[in-house]
Amino acid sequence: MAKNRKARKSAPRRKNRGPVKSFQTSAKKSPASTERSPKTSVFPIVGIGASAGGLEAFTQLLKHLPADTGMGFVLVQHLDPDHESALAQILGRVTPMPVREVANELRIEPNQVYIIPPNTDMAIAQGVLKLQRRKPGRAPHLSIDFFFESLAQDQHERAVGVILSGTASDGTLGMEAIKAEGGITFAQDESAKYDSMPRSAIAAGCVDFVLSPENTAKELARIARHPYVAGQPLIPAPLLASSEERKKGETFAKKGGAGQSGFEKILLLLHNHSGVDFSLYRSSTVQRRIGRRMLLNKIDKPDAYAHFLRGKPKELEALYSDMLISVTSFFRNPEAFEVLKEKVFPKLVEQPRDKPIRVWVQGCSTGQEAYSIAMLFVEFCEQGGQARKLQLFATDVNEALLDKGRAGLYAKSLVNGLSPERLRRFFVDEDGGYRVAKFLREMVIFARQNLLTDP
Numbered sequence: 435m436a437k438n439r440k441a442r443k444s445a446p447r448r449k450n451r452g453p454v455k456s457f458q459t460s461a462k463k464s465p466a467s468t469e470r471s472p473k474t475s476v477f478p479i480v481g482i483g484a485s486a487g488g489l490e491a492f493t494q495l496l497k498h499l500p501a502d503t504g505m506g507f508v509l510v511q512h513l514d515p516d517h518e519s520a521l522a523q524i525l526g527r528v529t530p531m532p533v534r535e536v537a538n539e540l541r542i543e544p545n546q547v548y549i550i551p552p553n554t555d556m557a558i559a560q561g562v563l564k565l566q567r568r569k570p571g572r573a574p575h576l577s578i579d580f581f582f583e584s585l586a587q588d589q590h591e592r593a594v595g596v597i598l599s600g601t602a603s604d605g606t607l608g609m610e611a612i613k614a615e616g617g618i619t620f621a622q623d624e625s626a627k628y629d630s631m632p633r634s635a636i637a638a639g640c641v642d643f644v645l646s647p648e649n650t651a652k653e654l655a656r657i658a659r660h661p662y663v664a665g666q667p668l669i670p671a672p673l674l675a676s677s678e679e680r681k682k683g684e685t686f687a688k689k690g691g692a693g694q695s696g697f698e699k700i701l702l703l704l705h706n707h708s709g710v711d712f713s714l715y716r717s718s719t720v721q722r723r724i725g726r727r728m729l730l731n732k733i734d735k736p737d738a739y740a741h742f743l744r745g746k747p748k749e750l751e752a753l754y755s756d757m758l759i760s761v762t763s764f765f766r767n768p769e770a771f772e773v774l775k776e777k778v779f780p781k782l783v784e785q786p787r788d789k790p791i792r793v794w795v796q797g798c799s800t801g802q803e804a805y806s807i808a809m810l811f812v813e814f815c816e817q818g819g820q821a822r823k824l825q826l827f828a829t830d831v832n833e834a835l836l837d838k839g840r841a842g843l844y845a846k847s848l849v850n851g852l853s854p855e856r857l858r859r860f861f862v863d864e865d866g867g868y869r870v871a872k873f874l875r876e877m878v879i880f881a882r883q884n885l886l887t888d889p
Contacts, residue, residue: 478504478506484600491599491627536549541562542561548563576850579605582608590722592663594620598622600632601630618657622645625647661725707754710757764848794826795826795829805842812860828878841869844869
């Protein structure tokens with residue numbers, strides 16, 4: 435760390451590089467979120483984020499990485515916005531891979547290392563790195579979240595996120611996005627010089643591996659060859675079966691699964707465990723989720739994973755949770771909440787006062803959307819001098835997510851987007867996070883419901 439401070443102190447003041455192009459990171463606007471470029475090779479892209487203590491962690495990770503993993507590595511470090519960075523030169527001495535500072539519109543290549551420049555935000559679209567100048571202001575600068583969320587949208591299951599040493603909680607939301615898209619996530623263990631960033635991600639439940647930088651490098655080298663992230667198909671035949679075939683499959687499962695494919699066995703085992711028939715879900719998503727669990731358990735054949743699942747309720751529960759994972763946050767789609775405020779709530783409060791106002795939130799996950807509606811309704815009523823009660827029913831098929839919603843306790847990183855006024859009014863600072871105030875929690879009833887079987 436001392437070496438890093440010395441390098442930065444002696445570096446010349448940063449020159450003006452001229453304007454940097456802006457870019458769109460929204461999944462709705464960027465074609466990269468819905469299309470895969472057929473002209474470029476398919477390989478995993480690893481985003482690595484760090485802050486204080488990051489130089490030592492970066493050095494240890496790159497030092498133990500083979501030069502031929504076939505992955506591309508993008509390092510996002512919190513840097514002084516007013517000075518040139520010597521990070522590329524320093525790290526170039528510890529790895530045989532080429533190391534370079536990113537220029538705008540730079541396409542990522544495998545077996546190369548890319549460093550974010552100072553005073554920029556960075557995203558990725560169709561494998562090309564995009565830079566824009568960092569926005570001025572006093573709000574926390576979450577450059578790791580910014581890149582990781584873009585990486586998740588662009589690369590899906592080929593996205594890998596790594597959080598190393600650092601203070602505060604930057605990276606947690608990005609790690610959640612990567613995991614929700616089927617990617618793999620790592621956080622540094624107790625070897626982190628500053629553990630706030632990795633601890634935040636671990637507490638949010640979005641980390642697959644908690645390892646030292648050295649062991650992270652070894653695990654990255656292993657997963658690079660797995661079919662799931664290497665772009666190789668895991669399924670030799672169509673996943674979905676007809677209802678008649680599924681009925682036959684249940685009989686076969688009881689007899690040991692004769693005549694079934696590995697994926698059919700997996701789905702039947704999961705159906706028996708959870709009561710949810712995932713053969714009715716989107717096949718591509720189901721395939722990715724199963725492939726992800728196979729990678730984490732060091733298995734590359736569906737039949738072997740089906741055999742592994744038998745008698746392992748914890749792994750079945752982990753697979754079930756992976757199937758249902760989703761990205762959610764407070765006031766996630768501002769436009770939708772604006773419509774509620776301007777058009778829906780005014781009509782609801784016009785109803786007779788003896789008629790209760792009820793709202794149903796389907797697929798509520800961990801409750802942020804339901805609590806956002808409750809907050810907005812309270813604010814609307816106060817501004818209009820109204821005194822009306824709202825009852826929200828929040829349903830989901832995942833009981834573990836519902837339990838989190840009922841508790842209403844969220845990591846600080848998950849409330850970063852809320853205004854200080856909303857934090858003060860609707861939350862209580864508790865246990866290193868924020869808990870939804872009791873009066874707001876009492877407005878929401880959480881219940882399990884499967885819309886496919888309990889409409």
